[in-house]
Amino acid sequence: MQTKFSQKIINVSEIELDLDNPRLFHRRLSGDIPQNEDELMEAIGADPSFKGLLKSIKKSGVKDPIWTIPQSNGKQLVIEGNRRVTCLKQLINSGVQAPDGVLFHSVIANVIDPDTSLKEIKLQKARLQVGKAAWGIFNVAALIYEFHEDELMAIEDIATEMQLSMREVNKHLQSYTKYLEYSKNTGDTNPKRFSMFYEMPKTVQEWIEESNQNKSDFHDWINPTSGKKARIRSVSTGGGLRDFSKVVEDNEALELMRTNPSITVEDALEVVKQNNVYKDMPFLNQLLTMASKINSMNENQKARVTTELKIQLHLASLRDACANLLKELETFESSEDK
Numbered sequence: 001m002q003t004k005f006s007q008k009i010i011n012v013s014e015i016e017l018d019l020d021n022p023r024l025f026h027r028r029l030s031g032d033i034p035q036n037e038d039e040l041m042e043a044i045g046a047d048p049s050f051k052g053l054l055k056s057i058k059k060s061g062v063k064d065p066i067w068t069i070p071q072s073n074g075k076q077l078v079i080e081g082n083r084r085v086t087c088l089k090q091l092i093n094s095g096v097q098a099p100d101g102v103l104f105h106s107v108i109a110n111v112i113d114p115d116t117s118l119k120e121i122k123l124q125k126a127r128l129q130v131g132k133a134a135w136g137i138f139n140v141a142a143l144i145y146e147f148h149e150d151e152l153m154a155i156e157d158i159a160t161e162m163q164l165s166m167r168e169v170n171k172h173l174q175s176y177t178k179y180l181e182y183s184k185n186t187g188d189t190n191p192k193r194f195s196m197f198y199e200m201p202k203t204v205q206e207w208i209e210e211s212n213q214n215k216s217d218f219h220d221w222i223n224p225t226s227g228k229k230a231r232i233r234s235v236s237t238g239g240g241l242r243d244f245s246k247v248v249e250d251n252e253a254l255e256l257m258r259t260n261p262s263i264t265v266e267d268a269l270e271v272v273k274q275n276n277v278y279k280d281m282p283f284l285n286q287l288l289t290m291a292s293k294i295n296s297m298n299e300n301q302k303a304r305v306t307t308e309l310k311i312q313l314h315l316a317s318l319r320d321a322c323a324n325l326l327k328e329l330e331t332f333e334s335s336e337d338k
Contacts, residue, residue: 003124004113007065011106012088015068016075017041021082044086057087061102067128069112069121079112079121080128119151123161137198138191141176144169171198185216186223196222199235201245217258231257232265239265246272246279 017040019033034040044050066081078085084107091104098104112121126143144162147153153161159169175198182197183189208215221244224230234240244265247253252275253268273280297305305311 003116003120005067005110006113008109008111009106010068010076010109010111012085012092012104014074014076015066015085015107015109016071016077017044017082017085018078040082041086041089044083045090047083050083050086053083054087054090057084058091058096059099059102061098061104062088062107065108065110067112067124068109069116070114076109076111079125081109122147122151126162136191137172138194141172141179141194141198144172145176145180148173175200182219182222185219186225188223188225190225193222195235196232196241200241203245203248204241207248221257228261231263239269243269250275 017037019035019037019040021040021044034043062081062084066084067079068076068081069079071077088104088107091098096104112124116124122143126140126147129139140162144158147158147161148155155166155169155173158164159166162169164172175194178197179194182193204218208218218232221231224233232239232241232244236242247257247265247268250268250272253271256263256271257265257268278285
């Protein structure tokens with residue numbers, strides 16, 4: 001469905017910010033919802049990227065039209081563009097003089113037909129915001145969850161309206177559902193924790209689903225608000241979720257994390273490495289394959305290698321390395337026998 005709108009120039013004084021701003025979904029979970037425009041401006045201004053946007057608008061004004069819808073009190077409610085309007089309001093309130101050719105007191109707006117349904121307005125918010133870097137996967141997931149649970153929209157319809165694949169919609173929905181369960185169990189409403197569920201490796205997901213104990217442990221180990229540092233601190237950095245995906249396959253490493261609160265993922269990973277030499281030295285997995293391929297070379301391949309000095313040097317280096325290692329291993333074995 002195409003949203004009906006007309007483009008107009010409207011005064012900033014006539015614009016109201018959207019207290020139902022989807023960017024603040026995480027504050028709904030914590031019950032810390034802005035109650036008025038001043039509180040909303042403060043929340044928007046706290047975003048680390050806001051200062052850069054404010055600086056840009058102070059210099060060049062607002063380039064792209066915002067989206068609004070008329071209200072019964074004569075005001076225009078922002079549907080998309082809350083951050084830009086907040087910048088303009090701050091500049092006006094601070095008495096900043098606009099550069100030549102730049103306007104702070106008025107802005108171009110795509111004004112939506114006032115008869116548009118609330119559901120269509122919400123969908124238009126999604127269409128305008130999804131895909132923007134500042135929007136983020138957490139807000140996309142929260143909006144998808146709201147469409148599915150509150151508006152009873154089918155996965156197929158959400159995918160069509162938001163121009164996402166059904167696989168993406170399902171992933172957002174399932175990840176957000178898991179995040180909500182975590183948030184309810186721990187009281188942690190930080191949206192940064194959402195990535196722990198959205199980017200969760202399959203091995204970790206399967207381990208969590210094995211038992212409530214596993215799920216409870218995982219919630220505890222990623223939670224930094226329980227008086228201690230999170231033991232799984234991030235998704236991909238050292239000691240993060242990627243490393244933890246190796247730990248879940250080793251019962252001894254897991255038991256250490258359960259029984260000793262001081263054990264980190266890095267510590268547990270060392271146990272995994274000691275228990276499995278192939279995880280510590282993954283290149284060893286290639287030895288038999290390499291030997292088999294070398295032994296199965298045909299005459300034509302061997303003839304080609306005779307003209308490649310570089311390859312011959314590499315083969316000689318490999319031969320010497322294997323010979324030296326085997327000799328050292330014999331020394332180790334001899335010392336252990338004594």
